[in-house]
Amino acid sequence: MTPLPVVSLTDCADPNALARQSARIATLFGATPTVVPLSGPDPEGAAALTLLDLLRSTDLIGGPTQPLLVLVNIAPRDGHWPNGVPFCYFRHGEHLVVSTVNPRVLAPLASYLGLAEVQVTDVREVLEAAAAGWADLTPAQVEEVVRTQFRSLWYVPLLARWLTDGRPVPAQPMAVHPPAAQHVRVAVVDNFGNCKLDRPAVDLPGYDSARSLAVHNRREGRRVRVRCYDRLPDVPLGEPGITVGSSGIGFAELVVRGGSAAELFGLRQGDQVLHLTS
Structure with missing residues (x-):
């Protein structure tokens, strides 16, 4: 064999x-x-x-x-x-x-x-x-x-x-049926601290490279606005952003360019960050 x-x-x-x-x-x-x-x-x-x-x-x-x-x-x-x-x-x-x-x-x-x-x-x-x-x-x-x-x-x-x-x-x-959950979660935190989300960026409510979305900051216990960008290199150094990442079919990532989004927002695998109908 x-x-x-x-x-x-x-x-x-x-x-x-x-x-x-x-x-x-x-x-x-x-x-x-x-x-x-x-x-x-x-x-x-x-x-x-x-x-x-x-x-x-x-x-x-x-x-x-x-x-x-x-x-x-x-x-x-x-x-x-x-x-x-x-x-x-x-x-x-x-x-x-x-x-x-x-x-x-x-x-x-x-x-x-x-x-x-x-x-x-x-x-x-x-x-x-x-x-x-x-x-x-x-x-x-x-x-x-x-x-x-x-x-x-x-x-x-x-x-x-x-x-x-x-x-x-x-x-x-x-x-087998598509997912019915309305919450967007962190699926994977990579070794850079980027939070890979479980939905494509285009499915996020209001996603556009000129807009921002309300993201749950677990560390502060509140929602904060995070700007959307097309790619990680477009995010200003040291700033957070929501981009089209490398996973799935254009799945979104919450990132901090040059830093750790997981650390900044206090997030880990499984945490909710957005709601699809918000």
Whole structure:
């Protein structure tokens, strides 16, 4: 088997968990994966933007691409599932994504990449089908994987391998819908302190390079006016601004040129900064 590039986004991010996942994925796919830990205050928002950016980064190539496998393990924070949320899969071009069924993570793909549905799997159904058809698994081993609390270690890499091998994995389609939230949040704070927002700049109410928007300053507990600019180089040195950033499809960024917007405004991942109807 030709080694398949694997990128894993996960909130199981302690060193022990990362080591086990890396070893299992490498064993199954023949190459050491890139495991990206998402353990901040809002891993769902960070995963949503990171997954969108990851798939977008495979565009504008100018020729054939190498198939990529992306694993996403970010469980919804709702607690409604008896042994964890189900896992689903979908394809983006030649690339395969296996993910937890997390509407907040998947919704931006509906809006900006045209994702209409995913295929939802049941752990027991898939493992029993595999054991009966193509995998050397005993009933006791099937039960062990079904009951485990670390399904992103034991189940997801197997599911991904079977899908890349073209196995007839049973699944049911589920529609994916665009995000309904009206608040604009900080999705990612980059290493410069720029706050990457979770909406395109053109979707912000009143966004225009000649205007300003009311942004929540968490440090001061009030809203302050911040000027809009086309690009980061247009922002005066040392001043804050809202620009079209590098993420998503023209997603907005709250920046301070030569400084840290996160520090100036007291913002972190998941914080609300704007309201779409304001």
